[in-house]
Amino acid sequence: MRKQYLHLSVYSCDRCSGPVVAGSLAVRENEISKETDIQQVGAICLSCGHRQSKMTKLGMPRQFPPVEWEQQITADASHSSMVVEEVLNHAT
Template identity: 60%
Template sequence: MKKQYLHLSAYPCDDCAAPVIAGTLAVRENEISKETDIRPVGAICLACGHRQSTATAPARIRHLLPIEWVPAAAIKASELTTAIVEALKRPGLH
């Protein structure tokens, strides 16, 4: 069964040395398959808000355990299409 996973990693912020948390989503078609459709979803320093997408050497990246992440119903392709159609029908947005 296809599942989506959230991967979190932590590394020091270049500006203030506090932890930056970076997230990546990936899809696994079944329990033994490799992850596909890997995409970054954002990175931010917990202290200063600096959006640092990669660690700067020699900083070490610490990876947290992946978390199963159920995609929001709104981002399923079919429902997204419906949402766009509904949005286009709304008056005042054209």
């Protein structure tokens, strides 16, 4: 059973030292397989809105446990739906 997982990590903002939340989506073919099709879905500081995609300060990002994510295909999320289409193509 192919499932999509959302990973979140948080690190310190270069501008204000606030929390930057970075997300990525990965696909797992089944319970025991490795994750594939990893897509960065963006990063943003919750404090000042700075879009910082890489951690530049010393220290480790805080990783949150991945959660299963069911994503719907919508017209607005053209990038995301493209990814989903790609995933579906691989499946057939």
